[in-house]
Amino acid sequence: MAPVPSFPVKVGHIDDVQELKKTKPSSIPERFVRDMIERPKLATVTTPSSCNLNNIPVVDLSKILKGNKNSQDFHFEILKLSSSCEEWGFFQVINHGIDLDLLEKMEKIAMEFFMLPLEEKQKYPMAPGTVQGYGQAFVFSEDQKLDWCNMFALGVEPHFIRNPKLWPTKPADFSETVEIYSREIRKLCKNLLKYIAISLGLNEDIFEEMFGVAVQALRMNYYPACPRPDLVLGLSPHSDGSALTVLQQGKGNSVGLQILKDNVWVPIQPIPNALVINIGDTIEVLTNGRYKSVEHRAVTHQEKDRLSIVTFYAPSYEIELGPLQELVDENNPCKYKRYNHGEYSMHYVTNKLQGKKTLDFAKIYNN
Numbered sequence: 196m197a198p199v200p201s202f203p204v205k206v207g208h209i210d211d212v213q214e215l216k217k218t219k220p221s222s223i224p225e226r227f228v229r230d231m232i233e234r235p236k237l238a239t240v241t242t243p244s245s246c247n248l249n250n251i252p253v254v255d256l257s258k259i260l261k262g263n264k265n266s267q268d269f270h271f272e273i274l275k276l277s278s279s280c281e282e283w284g285f286f287q288v289i290n291h292g293i294d295l296d297l298l299e300k301m302e303k304i305a306m307e308f309f310m311l312p313l314e315e316k317q318k319y320p321m322a323p324g325t326v327q328g329y330g331q332a333f334v335f336s337e338d339q340k341l342d343w344c345n346m347f348a349l350g351v352e353p354h355f356i357r358n359p360k361l362w363p364t365k366p367a368d369f370s371e372t373v374e375i376y377s378r379e380i381r382k383l384c385k386n387l388l389k390y391i392a393i394s395l396g397l398n399e400d401i402f403e404e405m406f407g408v409a410v411q412a413l414r415m416n417y418y419p420a421c422p423r424p425d426l427v428l429g430l431s432p433h434s435d436g437s438a439l440t441v442l443q444q445g446k447g448n449s450v451g452l453q454i455l456k457d458n459v460w461v462p463i464q465p466i467p468n469a470l471v472i473n474i475g476d477t478i479e480v481l482t483n484g485r486y487k488s489v490e491h492r493a494v495t496h497q498e499k500d501r502l503s504i505v506t507f508y509a510p511s512y513e514i515e516l517g518p519l520q521e522l523v524d525e526n527n528p529c530k531y532k533r534y535n536h537g538e539y540s541m542h543y544v545t546n547k548l549q550g551k552k553t554l555d556f557a558k559i560y561n562n
């Protein structure tokens with residue numbers, strides 16, 4: 196089971212942002228208004244000239260999937276993957292092999308879920324301080340700022356298959372679609388981990404063999420349009436506690452995901468039918484910091500709502516992790532301690548989202 200905090204958590208009143216929009220369309224309660232330093236400064240979010248939009252790496256997976264390992268295409272895409280993971284921690288994949296109708300269906304049922312009446316969604320409440328169900332995750336105190344977002348999160352592997360307390364019965368095809376989708380994303384993650392291993396010159400099965408029965412969680416984030424997107428954040432800055440994250444954005448949605456590159460928030464421009472992949476904390480640790488879990492956040496839009504469907508893929512909780520010895524030498528001294536992944540997950544889900552702070556848990560500071 197996903198780790199759950201053992202301490203009592205008082206989170207105060209949390210407005211449901213969709214309901215707020217219906218009843219008080221121009222109101223931004225104080226708890227959503229960010230301190231100056233955190234505000235998204237919409238007018239100044241531009242892409243620095245050093246990394247024009249075309250540089251946000253796009254990996255054509257068909258060139259790797261179908262390519263013969265000695266072909267130029269295969270090597271070129273693997274090199275692109277490697278530089279994306281080192282320099283950006285993010286890339287988009289096209290020709291990923293997942294049926295586009297399935298992506299569309301997933302988007303449809305996610306939207307149908309969020310459009311249900313509040314009472315229906317609240318049948319699956321996210322308990323204070325936990326990260327599963329409907330509500331706001333990562334809230335631990337009454338004075339913590341809130342995100343302009345509604346979330347619904349579910350563990351899909353390995354133990355949660357259709358637990359009736361957690362799996363919605365509406366829309367009718369929710370569970371079936373989530374299961375098929377999650378199976379496809381699982382295959383994609385396994386393949387990506389193989390290619391990541393190849394790109395590092397490692398045995399291609401190294402991650403699969405190490406991870407045990409991988410844990411997989413699904414989170415759907417719905418960001419209603421916000422009358423003052425300059426004052427709020429859709430999702431607070433954070434890195435992901437996973438090994439890999441796969442993110443699907445709603446078709447035709449506003450641009451909302453931003454990543455921190457060279458101290459500038461760079462927007463990720465959605466590419467139709469592509470999936471956004473990012474490196475999570477686990478891969479940063481295993482690669483001794485060579486591949487980075489990069490800080491990211493979501494911003495809102497004044498007129499458009501936005502949906503993201505996010506899968507977190509991580510090792511089994513029993514696994515002990517630390518930098519791979521192949522990636523530690525005198526030029527690259529060991530930067531992270533060994534730890535149990537369940538403990539790290541517990542640490543992650545019991546702290547508010549705060550940039551890359553959670554990874555301090557694993558850092559060795561004396562080099």
Ligand SMILES: O=C(O)CCC(=O)C(=O)O
Binds near residue numbers: 451
């Ligand atoms: O909605 C987005 O684009 C970001 C979602 C995200 O980073 C997350 O759920 O961890």
Ligand SMILES: [Fe+2]
Binds near residue numbers: 433434435491
């Ligand atoms: Fe994230």
